[in-house]
């Protein structure tokens with residue numbers, strides 16, 4: 001029995017991906033063990049933060065790093081560091097910036113809602129978001145024009161949530177930041193490559209520990225030594241309201257070890273075989289047409305894509321609702337639902353759960369035909 005079942009909650013089979021609404025990540029046993037051990041011991045927190053920072057810096061190629069309780073907290077803390085720096089009075093006054101430069105310039109197409117608005121996290125850190133350009137067009141000139149002596153940072157959101165076309169390139173933004181003496185902060189929350197943006201010269205880069213890395217609710221900021229030191233100092237200010245726990249840090253570091261050792265190609269191959277089996281079985285159900293397709297962004301992810309045909313006796317949206325309403329609740333990936341297509345993402349599925357999904361889909365379609 002799952003621990004959540006003890007409180008009367010339904011078991012969830014997650015075939016949708018990393019969803020905060022489903023609890024983000026179910027961690028590996030090694031990570032769970034690190035969480036449990038970390039929770040049961042004392043440690044000098046400053047020493048833990050420093051050791052974790054050094055470990056994360058090594059993983060990212062950055063000069064320094066500091067753990068956070070998530071990427072959203074990372075945006076607020078990084079903003080606070082750019083506004084208040086290491087000045088204790090300024091740190092304690094935030095989110096009031098006491099008249100210090102606090103504008104954070106971001107391309108308008110990067111002003112995303114990831115579950116909450118990035119601009120709100122910027123405000124939480126004492127920043128005032130300034131959106132440069134237009135929703136579908138932001139040039140280097142738009143960004144240059146938005147910079148003034150009120151500017152504290154430039155912000156770039158590397159995410160599938162952001163507008164992908166017509167946006168100023170990160171390379172250009174970094175060049176502008178260098179020229180104007182303004183730090184560049186990159187939100188790379190869900191990105192898989194931990195070294196890329198530091199390698200490009202970004203001043204601070206923010207990651208979520210619970211997304212690509214597969215850690216617990218956690219995250220980190222890595223980058224320039226002086227700015228990371230200022231980030232760490234915010235834990236005596238607004239950072240206190242988003243405190244990262246010792247157990248979260250223990251889990252994050254263990255997840256990072258596993259992430260560095262992972263064999264992504266072997267995992268993708270295994271997942272693909274599971275989805276090919278599932279698609280083959282689903283194709284035997286009248287009214288469905290299934291096949292395996294690669295991730296739209298070209299990543300090594302192969303999902304089962306299930307088209308609910310007009311003769312199925314049920315629409316794709318109705319099938320999704322029945323799957324979600326059951327016990328176990330089955331959550332699929334539904335961004336092509338308007339085309340009558342449901343996707344099964346193998347990455348968050350436990351071994352054998354594809355068989356439960358198949359059985360439930362078969363049962364629902366038999367019910368509606370009866």
Ligand SMILES: *Cc1c(COP(=O)(O)O)cnc(C)c1O
Nearest residue numbers: 070071072073114159189190208
């Ligand atoms: C998920 C996400 C966040 C927030 O990350 P948490 O670790 O859940 O706080 C921030 N920015 C982007 C682009 C995201 O996708």
